[in-house]
Amino acid sequence: MDTITHTLFGLTTYGAVKKENMSQTTKKALFVAAVAGSQIPDIDFVVQISEQGRTMYQMWHRGLSHSIFLAPIWAALIYAICYFIWKEKDKIIFNVALLNVLIHIGSDSLNAWGTGLLEPVSSVRITLGVIPIVDVLIWIIMLVGFLFIKIKKMSPRYKVWRMVWCVILLHVAIQGAQGYLVYQEASANYEKVTLSAGFIPGHFTALGKNDSVVHMYQQRLFGEKELVETFHSHEEADLQPLFTENPRAEVLRQWAPFLVVVDNEEKLGVYDPRFYRNGESFLFEYIEK
Numbered sequence: 567m568d569t570i571t572h573t574l575f576g577l578t579t580y581g582a583v584k585k586e587n588m589s590q591t592t593k594k595a596l597f598v599a600a601v602a603g604s605q606i607p608d609i610d611f612v613v614q615i616s617e618q619g620r621t622m623y624q625m626w627h628r629g630l631s632h633s634i635f636l637a638p639i640w641a642a643l644i645y646a647i648c649y650f651i652w653k654e655k656d657k658i659i660f661n662v663a664l665l666n667v668l669i670h671i672g673s674d675s676l677n678a679w680g681t682g683l684l685e686p687v688s689s690v691r692i693t694l695g696v697i698p699i700v701d702v703l704i705w706i707i708m709l710v711g712f713l714f715i716k717i718k719k720m721s722p723r724y725k726v727w728r729m730v731w732c733v734i735l736l737h738v739a740i741q742g743a744q745g746y747l748v749y750q751e752a753s754a755n756y757e758k759v760t761l762s763a764g765f766i767p768g769h770f771t772a773l774g775k776n777d778s779v780v781h782m783y784q785q786r787l788f789g790e791k792e793l794v795e796t797f798h799s800h801e802e803a804d805l806q807p808l809f810t811e812n813p814r815a816e817v818l819r820q821w822a823p824f825l826v827v828v829d830n831e832e833k834l835g836v837y838d839p840r841f842y843r844n845g846e847s848f849l850f851e852y853i854e855k
Contacts, residue, residue, distance in 0.1 A: 567673045568700045569608070574708055575673070576604030576666050581727035583662065592656055595648040599659045602644045603666030607632045607674075629682035632674055637667045673697065676738065678762040678840050680821070691821040695761035695770075695840070696745030697738060703767055707733050737767070744768055744787045756781070760823040762840045773839050775824050777801070780839055797839055803829035805836070808853055815851035828852065 567575075580600035585593055609631060630636060641664035648659050675681045680693030711730035715723050745761055748770050752759045756774030763770055769786045771794070780797040805827065809816040815836055819825060825836040826847075835852020 567670075567677065567697075569605070571673070571701065571704060572604045572608070572670055573601065574705070575669050576601040578708055578711070578727050578730055579604070579662060579666055579669070582724055582731055583658070584722075584724045588656075589654075591652045592654050592659070595652045595654045595656075595659050596662055598651075599644050599648055599663040600666050602647075603641065603663040604670055606640045606644065607636075607667060607670045630685045632671045632681035632683065633685040634668070634671060634683055635685075635687070637664060637671060640664075640667045676742070678760075689820070693760065693823060694742070694745065696742045696763050698763045698765050700765070702765060703737060704734055707737065741767065745770060747787060748772055748785055751785075758824045760840060771840070773824075775799075780824070780826055782839060782842065795839075795842065797826045797842075799826045800829040801827060803827050803834065805834070808834050808836070808851075811853045812851050818849060818851050822849070831855065 577600070580597050583596065585596070588596070641660055644663040645660040648654060648663075671681060671683065675683050675692045676694050676697040677699045678693060678695045679699060680691040680695075682689065683692040684690065707730055711726050715721065715726050718726075741763065745763065749759060749761055749772070752772045752774050756776055758775040760773050761770050762773070764784070769784065771782060771784055772791075773780060773782050775781075778799045778801045780799060781793060782795040782797070783791045783793045785791045805815070805819075809819075812835075818836060818838065822838045823840075826839050828835045828837065828850075832855060833852045834855060835850060837847035837850035837852075839847060841847045841849045
């Protein structure tokens with residue numbers, strides 16, 4: 567998910583905690599734990615200070631930092647910082663930090679970019695593609711909750727935010743069920759299949775690959791499939807020169823579900839068709855011939 571959504575997740579989680587009997591220092595520590603927990607898995611962005619760093623970032627982003635096994639370590643680090651600043655030992659600080667780290671990791675696994683959810687045990691990238699990277703509906707749900715609190719000032723705020731979370735989880739469950747059905751339908755016709763959720767709820771871009779042909783089509787549940795693009799991949803091309811001169815291309819091959827190979831008079835490269843927009847993919851790694 568995007569940074570704004572992750573931040574909003576942290577704020578709504580903080581809002582959902584009943585804080586009536588908490589001290590001000592506990593509330594401050596809890597707030598920091600919620601927001602920091604919602605952001606800390608993206609700390610891997612700091613490696614982008616050099617060309618080698620950018621290659622490492624492409625390999626690592628949403629990799630080990632987004633592993634479920636690292637989540638307790640992130641939470642413990644946040645808890646330690648909060649204790650150092652406010653001398654608060656309340657376990658809820660650790661629990662809220664851990665919850666937000668898990669929400670961050672889980673929500674990133676639901677979109678097309680995916681995460682290294684099980685690293686270092688498994689290098690498989692978990693990419694479900696049932697939620698868009700920017701989900702405007704989630705923003706709207708949170709906005710409705712915020713406006714309700716402002717209008718109904720006597721209502722317990724934490725109950726409203728808990729209801730907001732229930733609606734968000736319902737939305738994710740519905741999207742997941744729809745995406746699963748679309749995926750299963752596509753799997754009957756293609757050797758390899760991957761999904762990317764559209765910005766409109768219930769709309770998906772499905773990509774299927776058979777041999778060297780990739781079809782991209784848009785589909786919604788119980789709706790007609792609309793073929794958008796057909797890609798022809800040069801599977802027979804020798805990619806070793808590409809991987810030698812452009813290490814990011816090999817990284818892309820490692821974590822993308824499948825790629826389209828380009829081999830013409832001008833370029834040798836690979837791109838991820840899930841991010842194909844307006845005639846090109848923004849994840850395209852190549853070398854000039």
